[in-house]
Amino acid sequence: MKILLISNMYPDSNNIRYGIFVKNVVNDLSKSKFNFSFIVMYKNNYNLFCKLFLYIKFYIKIFKSLYDSSIDLYYFHYPTFTLLPLLVFYPKKVKICINFHGSDLLNPSFFNVFFNRLLSKLYSRVDGVIFPSQFMLNEFIKKNFYNSNLFVSPSGGVNTDIFYPKCSVYNFDRPFRIGFAGNISNSKGIWILINSLPFLSFNFQCFIVGDGKDKPSIMEHVRSSTFSDKIFFIDTLSQEKLADFYRFIDVFVFPTLLPESLGLVGLESLFCGTPVIGSNIGGISGYLVNNENGLTFNSNDYNSLISAINTLYNDKILYNNLSLNSSMSVQNFSHSVTNINLSNYLSKIVYE
CATH class of the missing domain: 3.40.50.2000 (Glycogen Phosphorylase B;)
Incomplete structure (x- = not known):
């Protein structure tokens, strides 16, 4: 299965924690039957004009990708800002899933609230909506957004090959x-x-x-x-x-x-x-x-x-x-459990 992952936040060697949630998802799903291609943005400290130019290039790439018949699933992360091109053109017979991560839904700023309201009809139209926690799913509902296929997946889960328990507990003989x-x-x-x-x-x-x-x-x-x-x-x-x-x-x-x-x-x-x-x-x-x-x-x-x-x-x-x-x-919340559940969810979107 070929997935096009679209995100305006993704880590690189200079900013290893920037959008790490997205990379964690990719790392785990790549071990299954999924092949990824990417349209992503990395962290930059450019001025407003340069950032605007980068977003225009980003959106043009998204537009072009909508005509690629080899893609089985379009997977949008941080949809408040990445889903905007679909307001202009929403392709038929294309499977689309969006994944909120936090500030894209919770940030009370004027622009964030405005874009979320602008995109509300698209939120109800996409084939699936993913949240990192039940708390986030509840917030989505509280904001009167709707979709019939909501799912909780904790941002790729935790990699137990790296984050595993220590061998002993504190014995209180040091600070x-x-x-x-x-x-x-x-x-x-x-x-x-x-x-x-x-x-x-x-x-x-x-x-x-x-x-x-x-x-x-x-x-x-x-x-x-x-x-x-x-x-x-x-x-x-x-x-x-x-x-x-x-x-x-x-x-x-x-x-x-x-x-x-x-x-x-x-x-x-x-x-x-x-x-x-x-x-x-x-x-x-x-x-x-x-x-x-x-x-x-x-x-x-x-x-x-x-x-x-x-x-x-x-x-x-x-x-x-x-x-x-x-x-x-x-x-x-381990990456193995999360990976199985998310794989099944995405496969169901594509094949049903």
């Missing part, structure tokens, strides 16, 4: 290692984590992985604080090194202020056997179960986060139970 990975920005709750650290009642170290617009101010704040020797900054890591990071830390803190579409970093940590303390909002609730594989706290409430971290450290039995449960609790 407790707290970890964060992702976009270092206020919307991801990084300030909530930083402001909670001085109030912890035990010896700890905090490791922060990633980059983002708030990283310079965060680093400056830490340098001038009394706990600067306890916080360490690490640049963005490859998936293999990120897995090692999850196994190195004792707890992963996911303090996002956003209703995450899925929250892949939290899942990856659980697969590595490291409990998660996460905000009780969005797609995180689809896999993080309080007192089973981690602890939840009230989003944007650093007192609630302080309480959760202290609870986890002070209750050794609870910590060890959460660690042992972490990986087993999320096996339905």
Whole structure:
């Protein structure tokens, strides 16, 4: 089966996490009976005029591809921006599936809302709509969009060849290692984590992985604080090194202020056997179960986060139970299970 994958976000060697969800899907489906061709855009820092020019070229390629009879399925990712050419021409006898990932559906900006409303009739016309979580599917329905063939698939799932459990749990004879990975920005709750650290009642170290617009101010704040020797900054890591990071830390803190579409970093940590303390909002609730594989706290409430971290450290039995449960609790999100389910779904679209 030949699939044309269309996405305005796709990783390259310079931006390995940019659109990584899309690449994860491709990597897994390529192991099955699917052959991929691509129309994708990579991250750039060009001015508005140059970006507009690149989008025009992108849309022209999409138009041309609609006349290719060898393609069995057109697979649009981030449809709010990639599906626009089909407003002009929607080909007959062509199978089309769209895949939302998060901001393309949830972003409240004027342009995002406008384009989604503009495309609403196409959303109901395509042959299938995929979401990374049940939370996202529910949001689609809440926005009064409709399609008779909705499906949840967690962004390619988690690669268990890379993200596998560590061999031991924390024995409390060294500083407790707290970890964060992702976009270092206020919307991801990084300030909530930083402001909670001085109030912890035990010896700890905090490791922060990633980059983002708030990283310079965060680093400056830490340098001038009394706990600067306890916080360490690490640049963005490859998936293999990120897995090692999850196994190195004792707890992963996911303090996002956003209703995450899925929250892949939290899942990856659980697969590595490291409990998660996460905000009780969005797609995180689809896999993080309080007192089973981690602890939840009230989003944007650093007192609630302080309480959760202290609870986890002070209750050794609870910590060890959460660690042992972490990986087993999320096996339905593994890339092997996800791949089988998504393969069956796409095949059904093409052959029915």
